[in-house]
Amino acid sequence: MRLVxxxxxxxxxxxxxxxxxxxxxxxxxxxxxxxxxxxxxxAAERRMGGGAAARAQAALMAARFPGARVTGWEAHAAIAGLPDAADAHVIAAAVAGGADGIVTFNTRDFPLRIMAAHGLARLHPDEFLRLEYAPGGPIDAALDRLATPDLRRWLKHSGLPRLAKARAAARG
Known part of the structure; x- marks a missing residue:
């Protein structure tokens, strides 16, 4: 599955x-x-003064996932009917990249009818990760690496309450 x-x-x-x-x-x-x-x-710069750090992380991400960068999305940017026209570039990137969907917290900005018209699914990260979660699997291992004392609370704070609940239930 290819996801923007x-x-x-x-x-x-x-x-x-x-x-x-x-x-x-x-x-x-x-x-x-x-x-x-x-x-x-x-966004990182505005919220935390971390724009340079985010750009460095973006470079590391590009190295880790060399095929992730979508180009040529501008040719698909004329998308009408979005609540926020500034989000058209995200759908355009999905179309240009041959994606199956978009992972976003901003589900209201990507109406299902518009997504369907472009053959795309709209996935909230919490629901996506909860559905993909398996005890002992890669998501569980990623959560273990976070090394946060109260992981369930941290996940809820990060917008992943269903994932937190699934992990807690699996761990008893």
Missing amino acids: LDACVLFPDTVRAVLLDHAAAGGFTPLWSDRIAEEWAR
Whole structure:
């Protein structure tokens, strides 16, 4: 499965780490455009003064996933009917990259009818990771590497409450 990662799932370090570790283990093929990577870096700069760090992370991500960068998306950017026209580039990247869907926290910005018209699924990262979660699997291993004292609380804070609940249930 080929999935475009929206900037909003790249900015929270926890979400990005778990998604990319799952991708590295073969769970899916991640995709993003330079514009998505730049949007992520700008968000990190605004919120935490970490734009340079985000750009460095983007370079590491590009090295880890050399086929992830989508180009030529501009030819597909004329998408009408979006609540926020500024999000057209994300759908355009998905179309240009031959993606199956988009992983985003901003589900309201990507109406299902528009996604379906482009043959794309809209996936919330919490639901996607919960459905992909298996005890002892790559997502579980990624969560173990986070080394956070109260992981369940941290996951909830990061927008992944269903994943936190699934992991807690699996661990008893």
